[in-house]
Amino acid sequence: MSDAQAQLPIWKDGSFGADAWVAVSAETELPADPAPILVPLAEFLAEAGRYTARDGDIGVLVGAGEDVHPLVPYLGDLRLIALEFPKFADGRNYSTARLLRERFGYAGELRATGDVLIDQIPLMRRCGIVSFAVKHEPTRRALLAHHSVEVRHYYQPVQSDAEVPAGTRPWARLPAARLPAA
Incomplete structure (x- = not known):
């Protein structure tokens, strides 16, 4: 992997890439060209018509909580x-992330930003997050070296054909012969 790629901010599809999204807020002017913009949630909701009427892709930055x-x-x-x-x-x-994917059916790109560590990435992917703004230097080095963490046992199922149905816990069930009498 080149030194130039190692400096790029966004990890997606197995490599680092550039971030084309321009962060805007109430205090900044919108780019004249149809550059993709990233708007804080409160700002987007306050002026949704302004943002949805322009040409170019729109993204929203959602704070924790x-x-x-x-x-x-x-x-x-x-x-x-x-x-x-x-x-x-x-x-x-x-x-x-789970609400957006499973309940609301959001099909666009979900990105994790902030304090993203290598141990979190498999859990974030499981929730539907597909790209990561990675600033933590040990995590960046691990990703560049193709070291990843694998989680083999989950305690909470998600809506996936590869896992047990939501609401069931097969590892906690007793065999029928050992169930208490009703």
């Missing part, structure tokens, strides 16, 4: 939803 329910009518307009993970121990946006 922010309510995404008001975003549902606009999901078809959004090509990217970036979910912030402000620190390793803050997992609120795992639930947000």
